[in-house]
Amino acid sequence: MTTEHHVLLRGTGVRFPCAEGDTLLRAALRAGVGLSYECNSGACGSCRYELLEGDVRTRWADAPGLSARDRRKGRRLACQSEPASDCVVDLSSVPEPAPHRPIRQRARLREVHRLTHDMAEFVFVAEKHAAFSAGQYAMLGFPSGIERAYSMSNLGNCRREWKFVVKRSPGGKATSILFDGLDLGETIELDGPYGQAYYRAGDDRDIVCVAGGSGLGAMASVVLGAAAQADAAERTVHLFCGGRAPRDLHIPEAMAMAGRRLRALHVHTAVSEPGSADSGSHQGFVHEAVVAKLGEALTDFTYYAAGPPAMTDALARALVLEGGLAADRLHFDRFS
Numbered sequence: 001m002t003t004e005h006h007v008l009l010r011g012t013g014v015r016f017p018c019a020e021g022d023t024l025l026r027a028a029l030r031a032g033v034g035l036s037y038e039c040n041s042g043a044c045g046s047c048r049y050e051l052l053e054g055d056v057r058t059r060w061a062d063a064p065g066l067s068a069r070d071r072r073k074g075r076r077l078a079c080q081s082e083p084a085s086d087c088v089v090d091l092s093s094v095p096e097p098a099p100h101r102p103i104r105q106r107a108r109l110r111e112v113h114r115l116t117h118d119m120a121e122f123v124f125v126a127e128k129h130a131a132f133s134a135g136q137y138a139m140l141g142f143p144s145g146i147e148r149a150y151s152m153s154n155l156g157n158c159r160r161e162w163k164f165v166v167k168r169s170p171g172g173k174a175t176s177i178l179f180d181g182l183d184l185g186e187t188i189e190l191d192g193p194y195g196q197a198y199y200r201a202g203d204d205r206d207i208v209c210v211a212g213g214s215g216l217g218a219m220a221s222v223v224l225g226a227a228a229q230a231d232a233a234e235r236t237v238h239l240f241c242g243g244r245a246p247r248d249l250h251i252p253e254a255m256a257m258a259g260r261r262l263r264a265l266h267v268h269t270a271v272s273e274p275g276s277a278d279s280g281s282h283q284g285f286v287h288e289a290v291v292a293k294l295g296e297a298l299t300d301f302t303y304y305a306a307g308p309p310a311m312t313d314a315l316a317r318a319l320v321l322e323g324g325l326a327a328d329r330l331h332f333d334r335f336s
């Protein structure tokens, strides 16, 4: 029998069960309780809380999401805490939990498609379902006990297919397994979906998707999500893709189909290595390309972004701090 503990959010009356070995954050989301979070990986710090009663085990003690000051004040990360008894915590719930509750299931690797010199698309077929919103991610768990977040590059579907565009990280543990150690037909654990930066179908503004390197999959999914709407023919989408040099860039084939359904799909590329731009690409960082291209129309759009933290931080500065965009019109989950 699985042991279960209960977690109470102080001052709210919200209480949910947490299976032994699950984290406080994931148990809340599985129970339909919305909490503030982004990376689910210990890096961003947005799931910080204080433990008032009970015991928790910490998965990653040195997780960078906590500063030295946080540690002195006794703060913890909900995504790294496994309750070991009933607990009372100081952590506020958010009113809008994501549409799909995460579940754990096994998933079999069916196909691998090389996209660039260091990026590939991995197609898994899960045992139960593929229910998720465009722009979300899943936690992939490998036999060695390593677990990492990867964004889906497709849309939720009844074929149980979960697709991920992964960029190889030199010497990286998970990407070495994916690129070199996992054979077709092998299974891994897939836990998801997670993420708050999913496509909001009810927002009728035109949209801008900004992908830096490993963020391509999430942004391809958001473009497909917009193209799947009944009012797609009234919607313009700008997709910006950034890399160091042209060989880092790839525009997924599915974008052609999306472009036919939308009023317009404008694809822009940017390369940052000096002197590497070909005639079609902006020379510079991808956030600079967004500002240069959209100019005074910058605040007319809703934005989705995915990629390395340096890129999403620079984009947030350019759009919100310098450009005057309302912060709730920029959606991204910080990659660690």
Ligand SMILES: Cc1cc2nc3c(=O)[nH]c(=O)nc-3n(C[C@H](O)[C@H](O)[C@H](O)COP(=O)(O)OP(=O)(O)OC[C@H]3O[C@@H](n4cnc5c(N)ncnc54)[C@H](O)[C@@H]3O)c2cc1C
Binding pocket: 038, 039, 040, 041, 042, 043, 059, 060, 137, 148, 149, 150, 151, 152, 164, 165, 166, 167, 168, 169, 171, 172, 173, 174, 175, 176, 214, 215, 217, 218, 333, 334, 335, 336
């Ligand atoms: C929300 C989100 C979505 C992402 N989506 C994508 C995507 O679609 N495509 C893509 O290519 N990449 C994506 N990433 C990045 C991906 O999760 C990995 O960080 C990246 O592939 C490097 O992993 P690695 O194991 O190969 O590298 P490594 O260098 O071995 O590991 C780096 C990562 O491991 C984490 N880490 C280090 N030590 C520990 C520990 N003890 N316990 C737990 N974690 C630890 C670090 O925070 C860092 O994220 C995403 C990240 C996040 C947070």
Ligand code: FES
Binding pocket: 037, 038, 039, 040, 041, 042, 043, 044, 045, 046, 047, 048, 065, 077, 078, 079, 080
């Ligand atoms: S540190 Fe927990 S969600 Fe990012």
